[in-house]
Amino acid sequence: MRVDSVCILGGSGFVGRAAAEALCERGVRVRVLSRGPTRSRALWVLPTVDVRVVNPHDEVALAACFEGIDAVLNLCGILHETRAESFESVHVELPRKVVGACRAAGVGHLVHVSALAASDSGPSDYLRSKARGEAAIRAAAAGLPWTILRPSIIFGADDRFLNMFSGLMSLLPVVPLAGANARFQPIWVEDMARAIATVLGNPRCFGQAYELCGPRAYTLRELVEFVAGTTRRRRAVIALPDWASCAQAFVLEHLPGKLMTRDNLKSMSIDNVCSGGFPDLLGFQPTPLEAIAPRYLAGQTARARYNKYRYRAGR
Numbered sequence: 001m002r003v004d005s006v007c008i009l010g011g012s013g014f015v016g017r018a019a020a021e022a023l024c025e026r027g028v029r030v031r032v033l034s035r036g037p038t039r040s041r042a043l044w045v046l047p048t049v050d051v052r053v054v055n056p057h058d059e060v061a062l063a064a065c066f067e068g069i070d071a072v073l074n075l076c077g078i079l080h081e082t083r084a085e086s087f088e089s090v091h092v093e094l095p096r097k098v099v100g101a102c103r104a105a106g107v108g109h110l111v112h113v114s115a116l117a118a119s120d121s122g123p124s125d126y127l128r129s130k131a132r133g134e135a136a137i138r139a140a141a142a143g144l145p146w147t148i149l150r151p152s153i154i155f156g157a158d159d160r161f162l163n164m165f166s167g168l169m170s171l172l173p174v175v176p177l178a179g180a181n182a183r184f185q186p187i188w189v190e191d192m193a194r195a196i197a198t199v200l201g202n203p204r205c206f207g208q209a210y211e212l213c214g215p216r217a218y219t220l221r222e223l224v225e226f227v228a229g230t231t232r233r234r235r236a237v238i239a240l241p242d243w244a245s246c247a248q249a250f251v252l253e254h255l256p257g258k259l260m261t262r263d264n265l266k267s268m269s270i271d272n273v274c275s276g277g278f279p280d281l282l283g284f285q286p287t288p289l290e291a292i293a294p295r296y297l298a299g300q301t302a303r304a305r306y307n308k309y310r311y312r313a314g315r
Contacts, residue, residue: 001108001145003070003201005029009056009098010075014158015113017042018193019073024048026197033065057089059097066105071200074098074112079126080258087129095133099140109201110146112137116185116211116272118150124266134209145206147199149192152213152272155289156189157296164259165224166297169233176238178245178260180221182268185213188287198282205281213274214286220268226289230297 006023010016011032020030020043030049033056043049054061056076066072078090095112102110118130137146155162168175195212199205218226221237228235240248245265253261278286 001070001201001203003028003109005031005069006071006073006200007031007033007066007069007107008073008075009033009094010077011073012043012051013075014156014160015154015189015192016075017158018156018189019075019196020046020049022190022193022197023200028197031065031069033062056094057097059101062097062101063104066101066107069105069107071109071111072098072102072107073196073200074110077113077115077130079264080253080261081125081263087125088132091126091129091133092136096136096140099137099144099146102144103141108145109206110137110141110144111149111196111200112146113149113151113196114209116150116152116213116274117267117270122267123269124263126263126267145203147202147205147207148209149195149199150209150211151187151192152185152211152274153187154189154192155186155293159189161186162223162227162293162297165227166231166233169228169231169235172235174236174238175224175228176240176244176248177221177224178240178248179265179268180219180224180237180239182220183217183271183273184220184223185217185273186223186289187212187214188289188292191284191286194284195279195282202281210279211274211276212286213278215278215288217271217273218289226293227297230294 006028008016008020011020012034020032023030024046032043032049032051033054034051043051052065054065074095076090076094078085081087114134115130118127118134120128120131122128134148153161221239224237249260249262249265252259
């Protein structure tokens with residue numbers, strides 16, 4: 001299936017920006033749906049991107065935005081519930097509305113980004129809601145080809161994972177760490193974007209779900225220690241027992257910014273690693289964390305500031 005145009009929900013986010021850039025490089029026209037124009041400011045410089053302000057929960061408005069579009073990419077997701085957005089509304093109801101709008105507009109392919117370890121029996125509301133979202137797509141998408149992608153933690157220059165720990169280390173002499181033994185298999189955001197661009201319109205991917213991970217699994221403690229070593233902020237990492245982890249998560253979820261919630265901690269109680277290798281049909285192998293993360297983490301130290309400038313200049 002030829003894909004000349006793609007509409008992205010969540011296109012102004014971390015993964016969405018990378019996906020939009022990857023598609024533009026392939027000459028694809030990209031329509032990004034955003035709640036406000038300032039959120040998508042970074043996309044304005046891309047030559048084939050059309051940003052539209054729309055409420056993604058308005059199914060009629062969605063169908064209008066999907067008119068004349070070959071494929072739709074749904075990246076909408078939240079890690080923490082708020083008064084305005086719940087896991088049910090974003091992870092379950094929105095995918096169902098996206099499917100209805102796709103069918104109404106005659107879209108040829110829907111790519112939905114879910115989460116690794118999504119399951120009806122998952123330990124957290126987050127993972128269970130992601131599973132219900134996948135089920136909603138399968139149930140409602142009769143006649144609409146779909147593909148589901150399940151990534152592990154995604155890292156990159158603007159991530160809120162490794163950068164968060166780097167920021168904490170600049171403030172704290174020690175790092176009290178909840179879920180220190182939780183295992184992740186991080187994938188680079190550019191590899192994620194490349195995977196998205198590859199599956200869009202590919203008939204071999206219709207009706208399939210793929211797990212996407214980097215080449216190596218790490219415990220959370222190993223990742224934090226990697227950040228510490230890369231940024232030259234040597235900090236003692238103290239693994240918290242279960243009761244202290246729950247107490248820390250309880251406190252953090254009531255603070256502005258919600259660095260962690262008890263539901264996040266429940267998600268971390270099971271491994272966030274792929275059950276098999278990287279999908280062969282994608283035609284490439286994922287990039288190691290060690291090859292990319294130091295480029296942007298090192299830029300947060302005064303000594304390595306020039307490396308940051310070189311990286312941004314492509315040198």
